[in-house]
Amino acid sequence: MTPDRCFSLLLALRSRPDTTVAALAEDTGVSERTVxxxxxxxxxxxxxxxxxxxxxxxxxxxxxxxxxxxxxxxxEREHLALTGLDEDQRRRLGVEAVSDRARRKVAGARSGDGLLAVGDLVVSDNRPWFGRDPGGVSPAALIGDLRRGVRLKVHYERTGRPPQWRTVDPYGLLAKGGRWYLVADEAGTPRLLNLLKIDRWEPLRTARRLRPDVRLADVAAELTSGWETAGDLEVHLRIQAYQVERAQRILGSRLTLGEPEPDGTTPGVLRCRVLEDVRQILAFADSATVTGPPEARDHLKALAQRIVDHYR
Amino acid sequence: MTPDRCFSLLLALRSRPDTTVAALAEDTGVSERTVxxxxxxxxxxxxxxxxxxxxxxxxxxxxxxxxxxxxxxxxEREHLALTGLDEDQRRRLGVEAVSDRARRKVAGARSGDGLLAVGDLVVSDNRPWFGRDPGGVSPAALIGDLRRGVRLKVHYERTGRPPQWRTVDPYGLLAKGGRWYLVADEAGTPRLLNLLKIDRWEPLRTARRLRPDVRLADVAAELTSGWETAGDLEVHLRIQAYQVERAQRILGSRLTLGEPEPDGTTPGVLRCRVLEDVRQILAFADSATVTGPPEARDHLKALAQRIVDHYR
DNA sequence: AGAGAACCTGACAGATCCCGTCAGGTTTCG
DNA sequence: CGAAACCTGACGGGATCTGTCAGGTTCTCT
Incomplete structure (x- = not known):
């Protein structure tokens, strides 16, 4: 790893909501292994x-x-600052934690700093969410305390009520349908807390206490299993740039938008209670295109065909 | 250069207002040459x-x-992102500027990106200023446009008047007595603009136009040469932490403070019109210590001796 | 269930480049 | 003038980075 490629990657990751190792390799001119x-x-x-x-x-x-x-x-700062130092240098600095690189020299082991890996604290399907800050607490801000594995106090606003402090044991984050949720147990009961409704939080000194043999993915699945059953359908679409503002006005908060793309369209996700709700997209004619799921595309096409037939 | 030491240095530089190459070498465990x-x-x-x-x-x-x-x-981003790329890769990206490393490979030359060096755009005596953000526009924010060598429009508040836009040709920045100034020509007339009184600025597309053979150091000297003559004396001192707030109240805006130090004192600079003004420091007895210039120390000592003699 | 798209890991040889040392230079302040 | 500070080039040795290769795991769609 060279410093210039380090910054290059950070900039690339920051400027795009999602990319692949192959694309980063292409951009930086090194092999995929190196990336x-x-x-x-x-x-x-x-x-x-x-x-x-x-x-x-x-x-x-x-x-x-x-x-x-x-x-x-x-x-983490110590990881950056102290790698490359020998035992004597670290002793002089009074630092007990062994840096990752020093540890690797000895045993080739992964970082031993007691922090949980980001990959173990985020669950999402691979449907793209959108890199634009969705508001509320940001996942990147919260992940630091999640990695420490501690109990949290969260200032949360349930719908229709003033915000209240709630103490939770977090499993991690869930990204779904363009939204981020904190997955946690509250007094042993699993909860999904929408990050939009968290205005601040505090880490507690107590370690988080999770139910034995229960993982983030399990809890997230358990809490979202009813979503499709409840008819919560996420329709993915692309909107021409000049119609985006109108779409936001008409479709309101059910529409979650991504970053504008070079081809002049903006991707989005529309939450529908039933398939029939896609009829609202008809108002945009060909300036909005449904890309998924297939039944949503088919239904929209069928509705349009009925209109055509009606005028024969 | 390794990425971890890169971050390590950035953190060290950010956390301390001033340091030396030797100290950084000690911290990072590499030689001074490497730093x-x-x-x-x-x-x-x-x-x-x-x-x-x-x-x-x-x-x-x-x-x-x-x-x-x-x-x-x-x-600069290109410098980071593109070093290491060969000609073909850069051509595919449509980038004309040659990266520094590619250029070094060919001829060992410095960066040819047309930007002015930071060192050529800042003048200060080596008396330490203080790293704490002094308020107003920050030097680090402004330096980007100064490096491009363009004319600026500056929203500036002259004492007693509402802020006005003024178009200036900048030479660079001056750090003096804990304050930062923009050194520039305004319609060919040299000016010092206190960064505290600039609330915003805009770069113009026009290149800056400077008087021939005139440099930043010259203009800064020209504009500050009258300061000592006008009796503007900077007295350096150290104040015990528990007296800092009182000092600020009594001495007001003439006192510029630095970062508290581990030994429990806070360094500062007191602007005096005449040497006799140091008498105000007597109020702090031994909880404030004048460190320079020597005549200020001598005079304060003399004043204290008179008081001692007075009570014999 | 299988295919394809995606990330993941270890090993190895070769190439690159980073580092420390050394020598000598320039600038600033007391 | 001396000391404290940054600056630069050259060189040899060693560290580490990279690409290649092989094989693995995970996720989604058909």
């Missing part, structure tokens, strides 16, 4: 880089990440 | 690092600098 090594380095250093394997997988920086190393936790 | 190479790299990459040669010299980050590479100018 993967670099990404590993960034993750070990504490940058909130998330990699997702599998179809539609890729690499991204958690939303809200600033290239500001002052956000790093003390062990 | 100097690293600092050169950081400067070439666009970080607002300033090195001052000579007695009381040292290295510092311009006040207000954030470790945010998005502040870098486009050529």
């Amino acid at each position: 993967m090594r670099d990404l590993r380095w960034l993750q070990d250093a504490g940058f909130p880089v998330l990699a997702r394997r599998g179809r539609y997988g890729g690499v991204s920086m958690l939303p809200g990440a600033a290239l500001d190393t002052s956000r790093l936790t003390p062990p | 100097m190479r690293d600092l050169r790299w950081l400067q070439d990459a666009g970080f607002p690092v300033l090195a001052r040669r000579g007695r009381y010299g040292g290295v510092s980050m311009l006040p207000g600098a954030a470790l945010d590479t998005s502040r870098l100018t486009p050529p």
Whole structure:
């Protein structure tokens, strides 16, 4: 890893909501293996880089990440500042934690700083979310305390009520449908807390207490299993730039928008209670295009065909 | 240069208002030569690092600098992003500027991106200023446009008047007595503009037009030569932490404070019109110590001796 | 269930470049 | 003038970085 490529990668990750190792290799002119090594380095250093394997997988920086190393936790700073120092130098500095590189020299082990890996604290399907800061608490800001594995106090606003402090044991974050949620147990009961409704939080000194043998993915699945059953359908679409503002007005908060793309369209996700709700998109004629799921495309096409037939 | 030492240096520079190459070498565990190479790299990459040669010299980050590479100018980003790319890769990216490293490979030359060096745009005596953000526009924010060598429009508040836009041709920045000034010509007339009184500025597309054979150091000297003659004396002192607030109240805006030090004192600079003004410091007895200039120390001692004699 | 798209890891040889040392230079202040 | 500070080039040795290769795991869609 060279410093210039380090910054280059950070800039690339920050400027795009999602990318792949292949694309980063293309941009930086090195092999994919090298990019993967670099990404590993960034993750070990504490940058909130998330990699997702599998179809539609890729690499991204958690939303809200600033290239500001002052956000790093003390062990992370030590990781940066102290790698390369020998035992004597570290003793003189009075630092007990062994840097990752020193440890690797001895045993080739991963970082032993007691922090949880970002990849273990975020669950999402590989459907792209959008890099633009969705408002509220940012995932990148929260991930620091999640990595420490501590209990949190969260200032949360339930719908229709004033915000209240709630103490939770977090499993991690869930990204779904363009939204971020904190997945946690509250007095042993699993909860999803929308980051939009968290205006601030505090870490407690107590370690988080999780139910035995229960993982983030399990809890997230358990809490979202009813979503499709409740008819919560996410329709993915692309909107021409000149119609975006109108779409926001008409579709309101059910529409979540991504970053404008070079081809002049803006991707978005429309939350529908039933399939029939896609009829609202008809108002945009061909300036909005449904891209998924297939049944939404088919239904929209069928509705349009009925209109055509009606005027024969 | 390794990435971890790169961040380590940035953090060290940011956390201390002033340091030396020797101290940085001690901290990072490498030789002074290596630290100097690293600092050169950081400067070439666009970080607002300033090195001052000579007695009381040292290295510092311009006040207000954030470790945010998005502040870098486009050529600076290219410098980071494109070093290591071969000609074909750069051609595919459509980038004309040759990266520093590619150029070094060919001819060992310095960066040819057309930007002025930070060291050529800042003049100060080596008396330490203080790293704490002094308020107003920050030097680190302004230095980016100064490096491009363009004319500026500055929103400036002259004493007793509402702020007005003024068009200036900048030579650079002056640090003196804990304050930062923009040194510029305004319609051919040299001016010092206190950064505290600039609330915003805009770069213009026009290149700056400077008087032939006139340099930053010349203009700064010309504009400040009357300061001592006008009796503007800067008295350096150290104040015990528990008296700092009282000192601020009594001495007001003539007192400029630095960062508290580990020994429990806070350094400061008191602007006096005449030497006799140091008498105000008597109020602090031994909880404030004058460190310079020598005549200020002598005079304060003499004043104290008179008081002692008076009570015999 | 299988295919394809995506990340992940270890090993190895070769190339690159980084580092420390050394020598000598310039600048600033008391 | 001396000391404290940064600056630069050259060189040899060693560290580490990179690309290649092989094989693995995960996720989604058909």
